[in-house]
Amino acid sequence: MLDWFLMKDVNLGIVGLGNVGGGTLTILAENAEEISRKLGFRLNVTAVCSRSAKSKTLPAGCTPALITTDWREVVAHPDVEIVAELVGGTGVAREIVEGAIAAGKSVVTANKELIALDGAAIWKKAAAKGVTLAMEASVCGGIPIHAVLREGIAGDRIETLFGILNGTSNYILTEIEQHGSDFAAVLAEAQRLGYAEADPSADIDGFDARSKLALLTSLAFGARLTPADIHTEGIRRIAPTDFEYARQLGCTIKLLCSARRAQGGLFVSVRPALLPRKTIMASVQGAYNAVWSRGTFGADTFYYGRGAGPNPTGVAVVSDLMRLAREVRPTAAHRVPPFAFTELTETRPLPIGEQKRPWYLRFRITDRPGIIRDLSSILAAHSISIDAVLQLPDLDKHNLPFVITLETSPEAAVRQAVEKMNSLEFMVEPPLAMPIERGI
Ligand SMILES: NC(=O)c1ccc[n+]([C@@H]2O[C@H](COP(=O)([O-])OP(=O)(O)OC[C@H]3O[C@@H](n4cnc5c(N)ncnc54)[C@H](OP(=O)(O)O)[C@@H]3O)[C@@H](O)[C@H]2O)c1
Structure with a gap:
């Protein structure tokens, strides 16, 4: 029973x-x-x-x-x-x-x-x-941000939380930045593509982001906020010129949701802000969302993913x-099993040699005529196609680094070819082979 x-x-x-x-x-x-x-x-x-x-x-x-x-x-x-x-x-x-x-x-x-x-x-x-x-x-x-704040980093004391919480406005800002088009044109295109609603106000005036920030502020700081009390500005006034100036300052512009502890309370706002381009938040493009939290003990953690979609x-x-x-x-x-599944299936990884990837091969050679011919004949013998050959100008001909990239090929064949190449008399050191993970 x-x-x-x-x-x-x-x-x-x-x-x-x-x-x-x-x-x-x-x-x-x-x-x-x-x-x-x-x-x-x-x-x-x-x-x-x-x-x-x-x-x-x-x-x-x-x-x-x-x-x-x-x-x-x-x-x-x-x-x-x-x-x-x-x-x-x-x-x-x-x-x-x-x-x-x-x-x-x-x-x-x-x-x-x-x-x-x-x-x-x-x-x-x-x-x-x-x-x-x-x-x-x-x-x-x-993004499983509730689980993170509720459980994953519950042991920390959050000092600051930043978010890009509205995909539509981030898409519009990204388009303005990349194509220099003005706000109205980008919005019309976003509506045509179904990225923005016929009535776009909730997204572009910051109200959707405001509701989300109110929720995250509850989870991060234990604070109950009325969304209407959050200082909120939208992105309607952002023009291509703003991105040009921001670039000169080493920055980009995002609709930034922010909640931070201060003496006596919290500063909470949704508004366009300049962000240094070198920060991870600045690289969040298009309809993606991100949350960046800084804790007293665990310091910075960052969460990134799709903001919406079925x-x-x-x-x-x-x-x-x-x-x-x-x-x-x-x-x-x-209870949640510590390994996520109730039982783990006995598994051995597939032989890595069966994996197919594009490849980067970097050689150091003593230069002489016919080097590319010798290398490409080895690759051809292993049914591997060359994608590109790259060589920087004016390098030392006795220790010349250059690169061949390969089209998607099985790892075992690439390794065999590289081993053969290594025995060629012009090699200064063994070739360096790295897969290119284009899908990331
Ligand atoms: N869309 C996203 O990517 C996304 C992301 C995060 C959160 N959300 C949230 O998820 C919720 C649903 O969004 P959605 O995009 O799925 O909306 P939606 O596509 O408009 O779907 C709403 C559904 O609710 C049904 N409905 C409306 N009134 C009803 C009523 N009185 N009785 C029974 N059913 C009723 C509609 O029925 P009919 O189909 O018959 O009209 C429809 O199936 C919202 O709270 C939204 O903020 C959405």
Whole structure:
């Protein structure tokens, strides 16, 4: 009886089947095996809901017992143990979250607006009911920043937290910087490509980032803030000229969210700011997000990833569902295993020689005619193609460094060719071979 309880699946109700709901269902269906290897039991999608739920195409393998347009049916369903609110806004979303809590169900939400506005009160209601609230997806969809602040660096005392928390505005600033186009043109293009909403105010005037910063400030400093109290400026006035001047100062411009401890309180703001180009934050381009925290003890840590999108945000929702699913089975067997998976599979790495990569070969040689011919004939004998030959001018001909880059080739063949090359009489030292990781 006990074993049966330990291994029992956990049943989910998903309300909201748009971008995030769709991504969540896809991951739950397509990654079901990996998820159950980690949990030791399965997550079942028992009920789904949206205004147009009946006409939605669900992912293969997703066969809920209930498909409804009325969220109340999901919350009231006797088998549903955890409800995901993926609707958004502060109206019906609040009713769903509070309705689920009142029904004794734990809740996962991606809703920064609702949680930034009223999360603390909602959490009190959940705690009083003995259920849990999880909200990883609400800030920086693809970066597990809640888990980091809540657990990963909980032992530190955060002094400063910086964030690039809105992908749309970061995309617009990156485009202005790279192409010198003016703000209105870049915004129009971003809207055409679907990166910016028809009403872009929440993104470009800083309000979306403000809600996210309010949430991160709670997690980092234990502070409850009203988002409207945060000093907020948007990016509408940033022009190509600002980037030209910023460059002269060794800087770039970002919509920077910042919260820092000071004597007597916290400085909290969202506004465009100049950042030295050599900082890691300055290299965050396009629709990416980042958070940089500085602690009294652990110093600097940096987190980077996609800020939004069905799949990155879906991963955050599914990971929250997994965490809460463990908590509704409150036994030692359901704590997070230290190795992430309940059991590790005996594994040996594949032979590295089978790996295919582009390569960088650096030679030091005594120069004479025919060197490239000799090297390329060895490469050709191993079916390896040359990508480029690079040589800096005016170097010492008796110890001449030059480089050959190779097209994607199996490592074993490259190693064999390099060994052959090493025996050539003009080599001053063994060739240096390094893979080129272009996909990083
Ligand atoms: N999009 C992202 O990348 C992202 C990233 C991080 C966080 N979030 C947050 O995730 C949440 C969802 O965003 P989203 O982009 O997925 O929104 P979305 O694409 O607009 O989807 C919203 C869903 O909610 C459903 N819905 C609306 N009103 C409803 C009601 N009264 N009853 C039942 N269902 C209702 C809609 O139904 P229909 O489909 O039938 O109209 C739709 O399926 C928001 O809180 C957002 O801030 C989004």
